[in-house]
Amino acid sequence: MELIPAAVEAFSEKYTTQESALMHQLNRETHLKVELPHMLSGQVQGQFLSMVSHMIRPTRILELGTYTGYSAICLAAGLTAGGLLHTVDINEELETLCQQYFEASGNAHRIKMHIGKAADIIIQLDEVFDLVFIDADKAGYEHYYDLVWDKLRPGGFILADNVLYHGQVLAPEAEQGRQAKAMIRFCEKVLADDRAEQVLLTIRDGLLMIRKK
Ligand SMILES: C[S@@+](CC[C@H](N)C(=O)[O-])C[C@H]1O[C@@H](n2cnc3c(N)ncnc32)[C@H](O)[C@@H]1O
DSSP, X not given: OOSSOHHHHHHHXXXXXXXXXXXXXXXXXXXXXXXXXXXXXXXXXXXXXXXXXXXXXXXXXXXXXXXXXXHHHHHHTTOOXXXXXXXXXXXXXXXXXXXXXXXXXXXXXGEEEEESOHHHHHHHOOOOEEEEEEOSOGGGHHHHHHHHHTTEEEEEEEEEEOTTGGGGGGSOGGGOOHHHHHHHHHHHHHHTOTTEEEEEEOSTTOEEEEEEO
């Protein structure tokens, strides 16, 4: 399902800061060489993540789901001096490409990539996060929310991607796939959580922005 009309998307892309040459190259290389390139955040969402990071000025960021590193580079842009972004992906084949682009971004020293299952890595991290970006397997979102909650500082933010799941969340239940159902369960869980306030942004595939009260 087309969530955002193509003309609106094009208008949004036109009036959003353009990708740097490096991010354009990463976008192109991902499309040419890596499976499922639609997973990459892209220009508008990438710029939004960078803006959020610049607004918060985080010292610690956690990202679940690195893929080819596009969103990690955008998020790392707003880190304070001495800040660090931990990013986790289960797919070790992505690591070399990610590291190459982290180096080229000039922020490799602020990005630590972990290879493994998100749930296993989260519990190993002894950190207090200002910002968490959840963008790994959709079935895991509820669990990741529970695992990161106590590691998120009061006033900290969680951004969860793909909560509209290509519009499938709007389809009759019988036509929803497993992932769309997981996104609805996740949104319901956050909605019922008095410790949080949230806004669902209809950017790209839907971003749920959550603040820990
Ligand atoms: C949607 S992509 C991430 C896109 C990236 N954040 C961006 O915006 O460019 C999801 C990634 O999650 C990873 N993934 C899937 N299941 C995972 C798990 N259990 N733990 C960690 N990473 C996982 C996949 O290998 C994939 O690279």
